[in-house]
Every structure is written in structure tokens, then in C-alpha cells.
Amino acid sequence: MFDAIRGHLAASAPHDAVRAAHHAAAAHGEDVSARDEKSAAVVFEGTAVERFRQALEAVAGRCFVVKDEAEAAEVLRQIAGQRKSQRVAVSDSPLAGRVLKLAGLPAEVLENAAVGELFDSDLGVTGAQWGVGETGTLVLESDAERHRLASLIPSAHVALLEARNVRHTLGEVLRAINERGEGGLSRAITFITGPSRTSDIELTLAIGVHGPAELYVVVIGGEGNG
């Protein structure tokens, strides 16, 4: 197959030369790379956490900004209480473990839940490694925690996010992950922006198809780093 690719690319060379000459003659070649920084420029005035909250709520997610883990536990207790949660699946995130312990929910808490148990859980609790302000996106990495199923199968997902890990742009997060090098790239990275949704029937928005119908993000660490 590589032979086919190389053969066809070689066949294109004369046409490419004609094109290149044509473009050079037209000389409207604006330097594309010079625009890089401009398009990444931040227009938002407030902190990254505030930006995250607004963007998340615009896509039907709920966001709570709290001072510390004790307050996060209180928020978690309220959510579980309102939903009358019976079974809570939790990832192996140390933060999620601590907050769940502080919350002391009157529910069965499953660590390392089997798939069948997950389908019977009504609340999933995980951490999140990054937040993205411009889109209200959570970024979860498999090397940091086993997040894939607890954040996906239960009908509601609570994510605990440290304010210092919230950035303004997705570009910043991608660069930070990339700079760690080969060993620092998790085998599964999940971006989550709001609850599961579809518009497949007459383009009418319906929330909660296959993933959680409710997404709550608790940002811990007060005002954040801006």
C-alpha cells in the first residue's frame, strides 16, 4: 500500500510544481503561522474557573465552586440526597475517595465496581485532571485514575476538580500533556463537556442518551488561579 501512496504522490509532482509557480506568481502568500498566537488569544476577562463555570452551565452542566474538601463533601451529600442515590460508584482517585469519606453518604459505595454493578449504580464519582475554561470541558487521564466507566455508566456523574488545574484554553492543556513526553501520555484520555446529548430525532435536543443525564462539577480551591 505504501507503494501505491508513493507512486501517486510522485505522479502529482509535476502538477504540484505548476501550482506552486502559480501561487508564487499570485504572491498573496500571507504568513499563516504568524496568526497562531492571535487565534489562541484569550478574550475572557475573568478567571479561568469563572469561565469554566459559565461555559459548563451553557451546555446544561452544573458547577459548584467551593473552598475546600469539606465543602465539596457537603455539595456531594446534597446531590446524592436529592437524587436519593442508593449505589455510588467511585473511581480510584484519592481526592474522590477523601471527599466521599467526608460526605459519609447513606448509600452503598462501590470501589472498582464490576460492569454489572455499574449498570445498577445511580451516581458515579471521579476526579478530573484538568478543566478547560473556554469550553467547560473536563479532561480525565487513565494514568491518574480509572475513570472510564464510573464517569460514563451511572445516570449522574459528579467530578471533583482542583481549581489550580483549570486552564483557559484546550491548547494549554494539550501542550501540558504533550510536554510530559511519551511516558506521560495516558492510554485513554477522555474529554467531557456537559451531559450526554443527542439531536438525532428532528434535531430536538435530548439529554442523557447513553452517558450520564446529569453532570455536576465541584471545583475545589476557592477563587482559582485565574
Next chain:
Amino acid sequence: MHQQTSETFDRNAREALADVQLRGALRNLATTFGGRRKEAIATVEDWEGLRDRARAAKDETLAHLDKYLEQFVGNAEKAGAQIHWARDGAEACRIVLDLIRARGASRLVKSKSMATEEIHLNAALEAEGLAPVETDLGEWIIQLAHETPSHIVVPAIHKSKRQIAELFAEKVGIEPTDDVAVLTGAARRILRRSFAEAEVGISGVNFGVAETGTILILENEGNARLTTSLPRTHIAVMGIEKVIPKFTDLDVFLKLLPRSGTGQRLTAYQSLITGTKRRPEDEGPEELHLVLMDNGRSRMLSHPVTRQSLACIRCGACLNACPVYQQVGGHAYGSVYPGPIGAVITPQLSGLKQSAQLPYASSLCGACREVCPVKIDIPELLLHLRAEVTEGTAAGTAAQHGPVKSRPLERLAFGLYARAWSSPTLYLWGARVARLLQGAVVRKGRIGKVGGLLAKLAPPLAAWTEWRDAPPLAPRTFREQWREEQKR
């Protein structure tokens, strides 16, 4: 209704125009997605700059596709993925089938993938007694209805809520309802059973990162996450053009694709999967198989005009913006890929012979080029393919699919046209003759409906004047008027 193929586009289109329900659905699509797209692109500062950067990244990859594919494959293998090469659709289907058979698997879930639609994977698996379950809501609907997608992003856009409710009542036994939330809830409940017991998950790929060997899948529902997380084996089918050079290039494409497609800043979920899990106790499949498919793509590399077709990121914006698609919908094209992008890639993938009508299914208005996030010059491609049709050559495709039936009359007409328009004498003479002849058809200063013998002699004139007047040539040309002015 007759069997709709690309060869019967004219007839398909006429039937579609008479379908009132379809026209309503398409109007809804154009206004809803068109409006949302406009709002979404206003949230980035330099949309034009982003488009240029995305196109530059795609051009770079395609110009050195061998190099980037090697890099992608090397890194994916290092992370535990197994690579399979498929020269065409049949080979890709066989690879998937063999993988399923070797595992003794029968419970299959699928997430939405145009690549697997392109190769008719479901039909190939069903022919072998397997029953893959489509899990994207739109794809599931059309699978239940035994239909094909009519849009690359919202495959069931041609169906009304009522039709879907009746379909669900018949196939899965729920009470008919016009509540979309209830219909969606039924899909969730029923498909969860399929997910819980699935042995193999089959997905497509939106981007493959050469630098890391990562594949990225975008979605809104969560079914792609379930498909790629729960089963023991994950098979991803990807076209060889899906590769991009760098991990950080994803930033640009993730800004462009959702905004162009559904008018979202970002779709609800992105899964970035690099090989298989690191430790046995981690979540996710034991095996990841990447099926890298050519199926006519490498041929498009052989000319810069056709090569740009491979820059497409399948957002569907050109469908939503196209005045032809807006009227006739996706099925009229008789091909897996409809709309402007379908009209240019279908003839290249499956041969001009069967789809010679598609490059003509356009008014060349350029709306597609205007909205394309990677600036594919679709009108240029349409003209390139029309030239191949009239020349009867279809250089690349002839060898693969047999010669194309040429259009000698069209060649003759445009040959004369070109001659007349490039010589001032011929042009003036021609105008004079035309003015004399038009006396026969001009009524009250307009050319109305043309019938009788003339309609037989000049079918295009008859077709044009059936629904609207044609403006006649002015009684005196500008040159004549000018000359008289000078004399005074």
C-alpha cells in the same frame, strides 16, 4: 419507489422534491445547523486563521502521507495496537470478519462511522450470520428501518418523530409517543443490554495523531465511549487520510469540527485512545485493532486538485449549506456520502462510470467552499470531474472502473461556445444571429414557456422556460449604442 442509485440522480431528485415531509426536515436542518454554526464560529477570534492552519496541517500530511502513516503506525504499535492494512472495502470487511471469527465472538456493538458505511461492513457481517448493533441513536433508527444514512452527521434527518415512534412501536414494542425524551430513553434502555454483553466494539476514527499513535473519536451520546471501553476487543476502521502530524494539532481541529458540524463549541465527548491499557487492572479492551483502509484514497493523491478531497474531516457543513442538498436530501445522491463533498468523493471512490451525474448535482454557487472548515475548493473539484466526464477519460478511475461514457454533444456545445466567446467578430456575429432568431419566441419582452419543435431542438431552453421566463437579448448592443452616441 425505485432503487435509488447515483445513476438515477435526476429521477431521485424529482421524487425528493415531491416529498413534503422531507422538504420540511431539510428546511429545519438548514436553519438550525446553519444558525448554530454562525453563532459558534463567532466565539473564536480568528476563524479564517484556524481554517488556514487546519488546511496547512492536512496538506503537509497528505504531501508526505507515507512518512506520517509510518510514524503513526509505529507509535500505535509501540503502545500495543495491532495494525491491519486494507487495500479496498472488501479486504477491510474480511479483516474485521476474521478478527471476530478468531475470537468466536457474536455479540457486536458499533458506534457511528462513515468509513464502515462506505464499505458496507454491516451487510458483509450480516451475510456471515452476524448481527452488529448500531448504537448511535440516528444509526440505530435507520438500522431498525433497514435504510441508509441521509446525512453524514445526523443520519436519520429524513425521518419524522412520528415515523420514528411508529418504527419503535413496531420493532421494539414501545407505546407510540411524540415525546423525544421518551424515545431517547427507550433507546438507552434497550441498547444498554447490548453494551453489557458485547464482546467486540467496532468504531471509526476522526483523527489519528502520527506523533503519538493516538486515535481520537468525537461524539455527543456516549455510545462511542461505551463501544471503545466495555468490550474485550476494539476494532477501529480508519481511512488512511485521517492522520494529522502533531498531538497539539488537535486543538485546531477540535475548534473547527464541532462548530462546523453541529454548531457546538465542542461535542460532549472526545476519546483519545493510544494503544491498549498499560496495566492489566486498568479499564478498557485487551486488544485494539486498527484497520487502515485505502479504498481509492491513494489514487486521489496523484493530483493537487483531487488530493484536497482527502482533507475532508466529515463535518457535514457543506451539506447543510448546499442549495441542492437542502432541496433533495441525502438519499437522492444514491451514494454513502451525499451533498457537495459526496458529489466529489463518490466518483473518486467508486468510479465516475456509476456516478457521472453527481458532479453535475450542483449550481457551482460556492456555498460549500465558503463553509468548509478546511477550505476544500469543492467547485474546482466538481469542474475537474466534469471535465473528466466530458473528456471520457477519467484518468485515474478508467483503469479501475472502466471508461466513462463521454458526452460528445456537451463537448461540441462548449467547444463552439469557447470559440465564439474568444473572438470579438464571432461574438458580435453570433449575437446578431441570436437576436434575429429570438424574434420567434419573445412575447411581451420576455421569453416565456417554449414548446413544440423548438423545445425538441433546444431542450435546455425548454427546461429553463418551463418554470420561469428567460430574459431576451437587448434590441441593440452596447457597442451599437456607443457608436451612435459618438456620431452625434
